[in-house]
Amino acid sequence: MKKLLHLLFTAMIVIGFTSFASAQSSGSTKVVYHIDDAEIQGLKGLRNIRNHLDTSPQTMIIVVTHANGVDLLMEGAKDKKNNVDYAPLVGALKSRGVKFxxxxxxxxxxNLKKDQFTLDADFTPSGVVRVADLQYKDGFAYIKP
Structure with missing residues (x-):
């Protein structure tokens, strides 16, 4: 009886590992970058995403912004500390498949309007719900720069 249980347990481990390995190897990595403060996370986040794609170009990336993070995608927005416009960086990442x-x-x-944002921006009813759904329902890894 012990041998049978041991064999059954070993078989379950092998099957479980094989299923896990095949699930991990199928498809590309999916990542949600969460930005809620453009001043602190904006430039760093965009550079992280660029480096991420340089190393793993097939990665599916969605950037979800809320609170002060939406400033990243406003027309004319720039990193004040480094005097760098966000728009060209966002546009370059958008051309590589990143969704904002x-x-x-x-x-x-x-009291903001959609027309205050770059054409590269899409909209979601709730940023927090979107981040949660991407993680839980869609299997996205979570990164907060």
Whole structure:
């Protein structure tokens, strides 16, 4: 009986490992970058994403912004400390397949309009819900620069 249980346990481990390995190798990595403060995370986040894609170009990346993070995607936005415009960096990443999303709750709370944002921005009803759904429902890894 012990031998049978040992064999059964070993078989379950092998099957489980094989399933896990095949799930890990299928498809590309999916990552959500969470930006809630453009002043602190903006330039660093965009550089992290560029480096991420330079190393792993097949990675699917979605950037979700809310609160002060939406400032990253506003027309004319720039990193004040380094005097760097965000738009060219965002555009270059968008051309590499990165999606940029702005929280509509933040727009409402800050009295912002969609036309104040770059054409590279998409909108999501709730940034926090979007981050949670991408992680839990869609299997995205989470990075907060």
């Amino acid at each position: 999303e702005v929280c509509e709750i933040t727009l409402k709370n800050r």
